Amino acid sequence: MVMTGNTVLITGGSAGIGFALAREFLTAGNEVIVCGRSERKLAQAKEQLPALHTRVSDVSDEQQRQELYNWTIESFPAVNVLVNNAGIQQRLNLQKTSEVWNHYHREIEANLEGPIHLTMLFLPHLLQQSRATVVNVTSGLAITPAAFAPIYSATKAALHSFSISLRVQLQDTPVDVVDILPPAVNTDLGGPGLHTFGADVNEFATAVFQKMDNGELEIGFGDSDRRLKASNEELKQAPKQMWERFKSNNPAF
Numbered sequence: 143m144v145m146t147g148n149t150v151l152i153t154g155g156s157a158g159i160g161f162a163l164a165r166e167f168l169t170a171g172n173e174v175i176v177c178g179r180s181e182r183k184l185a186q187a188k189e190q191l192p193a194l195h196t197r198v199s200d201v202s203d204e205q206q207r208q209e210l211y212n213w214t215i216e217s218f219p220a221v222n223v224l225v226n227n228a229g230i231q232q233r234l235n236l237q238k239t240s241e242v243w244n245h246y247h248r249e250i251e252a253n254l255e256g257p258i259h260l261t262m263l264f265l266p267h268l269l270q271q272s273r274a275t276v277v278n279v280t281s282g283l284a285i286t287p288a289a290f291a292p293i294y295s296a297t298k299a300a301l302h303s304f305s306i307s308l309r310v311q312l313q314d315t316p317v318d319v320v321d322i323l324p325p326a327v328n329t330d331l332g333g334p335g336l337h338t339f340g341a342d343v344n345e346f347a348t349a350v351f352q353k354m355d356n357g358e359l360e361i362g363f364g365d366s367d368r369r370l371k372a373s374n375e376e377l378k379q380a381p382k383q384m385w386e387r388f389k390s391n392n393p394a395f
C-alpha cells in the first residue's frame with residue numbers, strides 16, 4: 143500500500159489503536175478523518191493532533207453509518223482508504239448470562255455489521271479511485287478464540303473471513319484489502335486496565351504501518367504473528383490453554 147497522499151477514514155480513531163494509526167497516517171502526509179461515539183474523546187484527539195478531522199458517529203447504528211458515508215463522500219471526495227477499526231469487547235460466561243439480547247447484540251453490530259456495511263457503502267466509490275484500500279482491524283483472536291470473550295472472538299473470526307472473501311473478489315481491481323490482527327495491546331478495550339499487559343500501542347502502530355508500507359495484507363504482531371504461522375495442533379490447543387490461564391487468574395468469572 144502507498145502510505146502517503148491518501149485520504150483516510152478511521153472508525154474509532156479517537157483513542158487506542160485507531161488514534162495511534164491516525165498519528166502514523168498524519169505523520170506520513172495523509173489527510174485523516176476519525177469518528178467515534180464520544181464528542182469529548184474526539185475533541186481530546188484533535189487537541190493532540192490538530193490536523194485531524196473528526197465526526198461523531200456510532201458504527202453500530204445503521205442510519206449513522208449511512209450518514210457517515212454521505213458526509214465523508216461530500217466533505218472528502220478524495221477518500222480512498224477506509225479503516226474499519228472501531229470495536230468493543232465484552233467478557234461473558236455463557237453459563238451466567240443475565241442481560242437482554244440487545245446487550246450482546248451490540249458487540250456484533252459494532253464489530254461485524256458495522257465494518258461489513260461500511261465496506262459495502264464505500265466500495266463503489268473506492269472502485270472509482272486510482273488506488274484504494276479497505277483495512278479491517280480484526281484480532282489474533284480471529285485465529286484462536288478467547289473463550290472468555292466468545293461473541294467478540296466470533297465477530298473477529300467472521301470479519302477475518304469477510305476480509306478474505308473481499309480480497310478474492312477485488313483481486314483485479316485497484317482496491318487492496320488489509321487485515322490487521324492485533325495481539326493484546328495496551329488500550330482501554332473492554333474497559334480501563336484490562337489490557338495493561340499488552341504491547342505498547344505506539345510501538346504496535348509503528349510496526350503495523352511499516353508492514354502496510356511493505357505491502358503485507360495480513361498483519362500480525364508478536365503473539366498474533368505467531369498465531370498466523372501456528373500448526374493445526376497448536377491452534378487446537380491454544381483456546382483451552384488461554385481459558386485455563388484466564389480461569390486461574392479470574393476464579394469468580
Ligand SMILES: NC(=O)c1ccc[n+]([C@@H]2O[C@H](COP(=O)([O-])OP(=O)(O)OC[C@H]3O[C@@H](n4cnc5c(N)ncnc54)[C@H](OP(=O)(O)O)[C@@H]3O)[C@@H](O)[C@H]2O)c1
Nearest residue numbers: 154156157158159178179180200201229326327329330331
Ligand atoms: N487492544 C487490544 O488488545 C486489541 C486486540 C485485538 C484487536 N483489537 C481491536 O482493535 C480495535 C481498536 O480497539 P482499541 O484497543 O483501540 O480499543 P479502545 O482503546 O477502546 O478504542 C476504541 C475506539 O473505538 C471507538 N468506538 C468504540 N465503539 C464505537 C462505535 N460503536 N462507533 C464508533 N466508534 C466506536 C472508541 O471511541 P468512543 O468510545 O467514543 O466511541 C475509541 O475511539 C478494535 O476493533 C479491537 O477489537 C484490540
